[in-house]
Amino acid sequence: MSKGVSIREKLDVFHARQHVRGLAGQLGFGHIAREELAIVASELATNILKYAGVGELEFRTVEDPVRGAGIVIEARDAGPGIENFSFAVRDGYGGSGPLDPAKLLTRGGIGAGLGAVVRMTDALEYEYEAGNKCVRATRYVRPERRDVT
Amino acid sequence: MDDTRHDDETVGDIANALLVLANVGYGDFDSRVNTQLSTDTPLGALLVGIDEMLDALQAERERSQKYQRELEEKLDTIARQREAIRELSSPIIEVWEGVLCVPIVGVMDSARSAETTETVLRAVAEKGSECLIIDITGIDVMDTRTVDHFVKMARAVRLLGAQCVLTGVTPSIADTVVQMGLDFSGIDTERSLREGLKRYVARASA
Secondary structure (H helix, E strand, O other): OEEEEEEOOHHHHHHHHHHHHHHHHHHOOOHHHHHHHHHHHHHHHHHHHHHHOOEEEEEEEEEEOOOEEEEEEEEEEOOOOOOOHHHHOOOOEEOOEEOOHHHOHHHOOOOOHHHHHHHHOOEEEEEEEOOEEEEEEEEEOOOOOOOOO | OHHHHHHHHHHHHHHHHHHHHHHHHOOOOOOOOOOOOOOOOHHHHHHHHHHHHHHHHHHHHHHHHHHHHHHHHHHHHHHHHHHHHHHHOOOOEEEEOOEEEEEEEOOEOHHHHHHHHHHHHHHHHHHOOOEEEEEEEEOOOEOHHHHHHHHHHHHHHHHOOOEEEEEOOOHHHHHHHHHHOOOOOOOEEEOOHHHHHHHHHHHHHO
16 A cells, blocks of 8 residues: 655645554554654655655555564655765754754754654665655554664 | 226326425435326426426536535635644744744644744844743654754743743653753743743733
């Protein structure tokens, strides 16, 4: 089961959130986990708007033999790739290194979007191939999460 | 004999027409009298007239049902958009002279927290407010970093010479704050927006 939500404007970020909330509810995620997934969808969709302009969020359900049911959120766009993904997931960092704290606000964020995604999901992968960028976040219903601070 | 048969047929036609009308009474607009009589006879004209009236009624009903569906869809869209507007923006309300209030509903992600900071700081500076109340009753989950950012925003508000009050902190957010060991010193908190308003409006009007 999968569904794509195209991301073109700010209202689509809201649609993506509504969709993931519904899906998470069906899978048996609790209220807090559902709101966390809404934040994850929000951050991924906002990044599409910010760096690529347009793209798509795809939601899939997965069934892992050990971890049980889960949701995969794939954010795809054809924008510029992330220079260094391990930098980008660090708070206060961009894809090419530390962000200037004085300029954080003017870039429309606090430099912690992907960091929040890492904290609120069980797995985060990044792929870049032939101009197509894909950020894939997975969260399982069972709370067997690593703690990242 | 002919006359009797004719009477039977007439009674049958009338009974048929009554059945059709009864169906209409129950909301079924599909059945018709479908009489064999010619419209030259008074009864034939009446029965054909009933069928024509039912056709018109059915068409009208379908149209009004379609309108109703469309209206419901529109109302649904409006409700969704209203929710979206609430979730995507944080209005800043001057509830009293010198007291600003920002109710935040929905999801607080990193982009929104940056936006909120910007608009809040600008509003406090422009209006020269003495107090800013941020109500987060409508927020259940915040990323640790976003909470941290909120604390920094509250400090910035203080730098501008205003008091920053956080109201409606939910248990899960309180937990996040404590787990992170965030320093909340210098930031007032009140249990609810009501408490916050009571205290600061009283202070502002004193």
